[in-house]
Amino acid sequence: xxxxxxxxxxxxxxxxxxxxxxxxxxxxxxxxxxxxxxxxxxxxxxxxxxxxxxxxxxxxxxxxxxxxxxxxxxxxxxxxxxxxxxxxxxxxxxxxxxxxxxxxxxxxxxxxxxxxxxxxxxxxxxxxxxxxxxxxxxxxxxxxxxxxxxxxxxxxxxxxxxxxxxxxxxxxxxxxxxxxxxxxxxxxxxxxxxxxxxxx
Amino acid sequence: xxxxxxxxxxxxxxxxxxxxxxxxxxxxxxxxxxxxxxxxxxxxxxxxxxxxxxxxxxxxxxxxxxxxxxxxxxxxxxxxxxxxxxxxxxxxxxxxxxxxxxxxxxxxxxxxxxxxxxxxxxxxxxxxxxxxxxxxxxxxxxxxxxxxxxxxxxxxxxxxxxxxxxxxxxxxxxxxxxxxxxxxxxxxxxxxxxxxxxxx
Numbered sequence: 492x493x494x495x496x497x498x499x500x501x502x503x504x505x506x507x508x509x510x511x512x513x514x515x516x517x518x519x520x521x522x523x524x525x526x527x528x529x530x531x532x533x534x535x536x537x538x539x540x541x542x543x544x545x546x547x548x549x550x551x552x553x554x555x556x557x558x559x560x561x562x563x564x565x566x567x568x569x570x571x572x573x574x575x576x577x578x579x580x581x582x583x584x585x586x587x588x589x590x591x592x593x594x595x596x597x598x599x600x601x602x603x604x605x606x607x608x609x610x611x612x613x614x615x616x617x618x619x620x621x622x623x624x625x626x627x628x629x630x631x632x633x634x635x636x637x638x639x640x641x642x643x644x645x646x647x648x649x650x651x652x653x654x655x656x657x658x659x660x661x662x663x664x665x666x667x668x669x670x671x672x673x674x675x676x677x678x679x680x681x682x683x684x685x686x687x688x689x690x691x
Numbered sequence: 692x693x694x695x696x697x698x699x700x701x702x703x704x705x706x707x708x709x710x711x712x713x714x715x716x717x718x719x720x721x722x723x724x725x726x727x728x729x730x731x732x733x734x735x736x737x738x739x740x741x742x743x744x745x746x747x748x749x750x751x752x753x754x755x756x757x758x759x760x761x762x763x764x765x766x767x768x769x770x771x772x773x774x775x776x777x778x779x780x781x782x783x784x785x786x787x788x789x790x791x792x793x794x795x796x797x798x799x800x801x802x803x804x805x806x807x808x809x810x811x812x813x814x815x816x817x818x819x820x821x822x823x824x825x826x827x828x829x830x831x832x833x834x835x836x837x838x839x840x841x842x843x844x845x846x847x848x849x850x851x852x853x854x855x856x857x858x859x860x861x862x863x864x865x866x867x868x869x870x871x872x873x874x875x876x877x878x879x880x881x882x883x884x885x886x887x888x889x890x891x
Contacts, residue, residue, distance in 0.1 A: 540829045556786040563779035579763035586756040589790045629740045
């Protein structure tokens with residue numbers, strides 16, 4: 492059975508719970524409270540030397556990095572297109588998410604709504620907001636003409652980007668002008684076995 | 692024929708030139724001077740709305756994100772393991788590179804050696820150095836017991852991590868204590884058809 496080292500408020504962990512739910516895969520959930528340092532203990536660093544959740548355990552192997560886990564679980568399922576170029580485009584958006592989106596949008600949410608330390612991070616937040624809006628603009632432009640991110644089908648690219656975008660307002664991003672993103676939220680939420688971010 | 696939108700000093704672009712060379716694939720190189728804004732023109736944003744190099748063009752399609760391009764080119768070659776879990780581990784390291792490594796080590800190099808603006812960035816550089824050394828520590832620990840990052844074979848995981856690590860000293864990272872990383876440099880450089888960072 493799969494085991495997921497997990498922190499419920501984390502969008503990176505939520506991606507994996509959402510995919511596991513939609514694949515109908517049972518798994519054991521292990522809570523790792525990152526706020527009290529549980530992802531930096533010696534025991535946890537044995538599983539992931541980079542000290543981050545999620546980590547997926549399976550057959551004695553440990554796989555970190557949320558988007559690598561998505562890929563591993565989605566291979567040969569309906570949530571990953573079969574065409575080679577479309578698969579590369581899924582990876583394109585997964586890397587976009589981890590490089591241009593998550594470090595800004597998730598970090599603003601973490602500082603403001605999880606650490607509740609908006610004033611402390613006021614200066615670096617300015618750069619996070621600017622870069623976060625730039626990432627949202629790229630998504631909005633792409634979704635003008637598309638229902639989903641790749642190959643007109645709901646895939647792990649959508650799951651990865653949905654995770655932190657749909658709670659961007661918790662990082663004080665104003666989504667009111669992003670009508671294509673909001674319409675896409677509805678299409679993602681309408682998928683069978685959709686679950687909310689804090690759900691397992 | 693493949694066309695690569697390229698900036699010679701960029702490690703992200705170098706990854707692709709290195710793989711193309713080692714695959715023996717001929718391609719057309721298009722210089723994009725990111726320092727004079729050529730990656731943010733309307734014409735370039737049509738190719739990559741995120742405004743970054745490299746972009747690979749093939750059969751009228753455009754693929755951004757260096758590590759997605761590596762994956763696309765390496766599929767079904769000796770530079771990507773065939774086992775599904777090993778492939779997921781390659782992705783693990785590609786995401787590690789783009790999230791924990793490149794934003795720190797490449798950015799320090801960019802500010803110090805390319806923009807020559809070390810003083811201007813003195814304050815944010817502190818955080819980049821700390822996080823960059825943390826990434827180097829993760830690599831050093833992993834390479835204690837391994838010749839290459841995944842499956843005991845030279846793969847795109849090595850290429851992606853080599854690109855900015857081997858020039859980390861241009862970002863004023865001191866590599867003298869990282870003996871496993873330096874031994875791995877030698878193994879990477881000994882591969883057939885290896886080329887240096889500014890070479891095409």
